[in-house]
Amino acid sequence: MNYRYIWKEIRHHRHRTLVNVLGIAVGIALFVSINAVSAAYQNAISLPFKNIGADIVVQRAEKRSLDAVQPPASMRGIRLPFSNQILSSQDMENLKTISGIDTMATSLLLWEFDQGGFKTIMGVDLTAPSLGPIKVKDWLAQGRFPEKTGEAVLEKHFAKFHQIKLGDTYRISGQSFTVVGLLEIKEGSQVASANIYLALADAQSLLVGSTRDINIAYLHMKDPAQIDKIKTEIAKILPGVTITSSDSFLELMGGMSQISGQFSLVVSLVALAGAIFLIIKTMIGNLVERSREIGILKAMGWTNSDVQKQLIGETFLQSIMGGFAGIVAGYLIAYLLGYLSIPIATPWELNLTPAFAKMAETSAKTIHLPVSFSAVLTAAALALSFFAGGLASYFMGRRMSKMKPADILRKL
Amino acid sequence: MNNADILMGTNLSKRFDNLEVVKDVSLTVKEGEFVSLVGKSGCGKTTLLSLLSGLEKPTKGKVILNNKDITGASEDxxxxxxxxxVGFIFQSFNLIPTLSAWENVALPLFPIKMTGEQRSRRAHDLLNQMEMGHRIEHLPGALSGGEKQRVAIARALINNPKIVFADEPTGNLDSVTGEAIMAILNELHKKKGMTMLMVTHAEELAASADRVIRMKDGEVIA
Known part of the structure; x- marks a missing residue:
């Protein structure tokens, strides 16, 4: 292989090189962008759970929501959400018997209805600092998170709407709380999105007749691959509870979410195969155009292997150029698509606000695709561009070896 | 001059489909000899040159070149x-348009393991001998016909061949340039003892060779 000759051929035949490089680049760009966006979608869907560090959320829905014959409870004052009835201490003891659960945290979610509307109140378990709605403390815009009873953190927009500032006293159902912090809810955080965050004991004291009640359990697995198995076990031990994981979001999503990992791989590989086919056709077309040159090389004493090495060198150089261009273009497309906001539908039991207040939480439900650079995807794309070059070289070699110098030179 | 046969073709025939282009031709070329193969266009002289140089395989017959029977050899x-x-000089020069003059000369050496500097030095020496020292870095597109053929002659000599096959080497050149090229070929033969087999349709060019073989309708007639 003569590098000088390779470089001169590539430089001299700019149009031909450009067509080949673009062919590879388009295929690789499709592969990279489809897979990067698909991975981003998967990340987006798992974001609500990732944000609270949980793999599984366990709740118990009000029986009336399942059995409409039962009359509705009063909607005034503090009440439990329909999807979040009390999980008994026995339920919690039963959960602890399941192996494979690494850590567990609990919370008490309440709704308060009054003449001014409604508010959502989250009682947070301060003893499990890395699991559950306590994770919202990472999003504090001002102040700190409650450290003891009598303190509250308010969601920033809620506080602004009600003209509440840091250090003010805020009353909930007759009890006073000092506002010690304001936080801003981040994208994809609907599982933990509330108006007010209190220590768990404070929330329990708001609920009449409650002492140590909780209504949401957050579980973190030792091995996330065991989620389905553990979900089945929970369903067996705690009949009637709702068990949700990031898969529950996927089930609700339509359109783009259908591009699961395997499907996107197939789509991108089909796109790449089409591109490779075009590249092979183009390069074999080039071979016919270059038959005179091949005839001269063979007449001058170049063996089939010598000519093939030269063509492989040219093809691989173009593949590298196309591969890099495709990777850059693919990520560029993916990052541009990342600016699009996508709606993430929330399973009703995880929706912390009443059904009639959907508008209030629109921002939390819409997120930007979290596109990120993947070394594995980049390496796979480069490997595929080499594979495309190798395949094109193979077919060119087969065609070229059938070319006889005398046949070619006779036609000149 | 050494009288050993360097090239021997025996009962050579070549058929393309139903057309027999070369018909039972036998000839020999001795080492250091300059032989002209002359005849009208289409008489089979270029095909015979291809058979004798190993570019083409005969349908029938045998070729022994430099004491080796090349008739049954594979393409590689x-x-x-x-x-x-073997060295080749073609009527249409057959230079690679993307390579400079010296790179075209060095082309047969590209697959051989040697340093770039060695290749370059040999190519430069030969181009200087062809009085092309001032055009070494030029692409073929920037050279005149005569200059292209000088580059092609240098390329034919780069591997120190036992024999040079020249197919109408002046066919694409004007008469003055053609004469200059013929002068170079004659000098190579006379001063360096180069064995040459030249195909031409021009009697006056053929006359400068040691021996003239005439062809007509695929057969040697004299």
Whole structure:
């Protein structure tokens, strides 16, 4: 292989090189962008759970929501959400018997209805600092998170709407709380999105007749691959509870979410195969155009292997150029698509606000695709561009070896 | 002059479909000899040159070149044989348009393991001998016909061949340039003892050779 000759051929035949490089680049760009966006979608869907560090959320829905014959409870004052009835201490003891659960945290979610509307109140378990709605403390815009009873953190927009500032006293159902912090809810955080965050004991004291009640359990697995198995076990031990994981979001999503990992791989590989086919056709077309040159090389004493090495060198150089261009273009497309906001539908039991207040939480439900650079995807794309070059070289070699110098030179 | 046969073709025939282009031709070329193969266009002289140089395989007959029977050799064996023992000069020069003059000259050496500097030095020396020292870095597109043929002659000599096959070397040149090229070929033969087999349709060019073989309708007539 003569590098000088390779470089001169590539430089001299700019149009031909450009067509080949673009062919590879388009295929690789499709592969990279489809897979990067698909991975981003998967990340987006798992974001609500990732944000609270949980793999599984366990709740118990009000029986009336399942059995409409039962009359509705009063909607005034503090009440439990329909999807979040009390999980008994026995339920919690039963959960602890399941192996494979690494850590567990609990919370008490309440709704308060009054003449001014409604508010959502989250009682947070301060003893499990890395699991559950306590994770919202990472999003504090001002102040700190409650450290003891009598303190509250308010969601920033809620506080602004009600003209509440840091250090003010805020009353909930007759009890006073000092506002010690304001936080801003981040994208994809609907599982933990509330108006007010209190220590768990404070929330329990708001609920009449409650002492140590909780209504949401957050579980973190030792091995996330065991989620389905553990979900089945929970369903067996705690009949009637709702068990949700990031898969529950996927089930609700339509359109783009259908591009699961395997499907996107197939789509991108089909796109790449089409591109490779075009590249092979183009390069074999080039071979016919270059038959005179091949005839001269063979007449001058170049063996089939010598000519093939030269063509492989040219093809691989173009593949590298196309591969890099495709990777850059693919990520560029993916990052541009990342600016699009996508709606993430929330399973009703995880929706912390009443059904009639959907508008209030629109921002939390819409997120930007979290596109990120993947070394594995980049390496796979480069490997595929080499594979495309190798395949094109193979077919060119087969065609070229059938070319006889005398046949070619006779036609000149 | 050494009188050993360097090239021997025996009962050579070549058929393309139903057309027999070369018909039972036998000839020999001695080492250091300059032989002209002359005849009208289409008489089979270029095909005979291809058979004798190992570019083409005969339908019938045998070719012995530099004491080696090349008749049954594979394409790659023939390529290696050409690289080591044969030089070619074509009517249409057959230079690679993307390579400079010296790179075209060095082309047969590209697959051989040697340093770039060695290749370059040999190519430069030969181009200087062809009085092309001032055009070494030029692409073929920037050269005149005569200059292109000088580059092609240098390329034919780069591997120190036992024999040079020249197919109408002045066919694409005006008469003055053609004469200059013929002068170079004659000098190579006379001063360096180069064995040459030249195909031409021009009697006056053929006359400068040691021996003239005439062809008509695929057969040697004289």
């Amino acid at each position: 064996e023939l390529a290696l044989f050409r690289r080591d023992h």
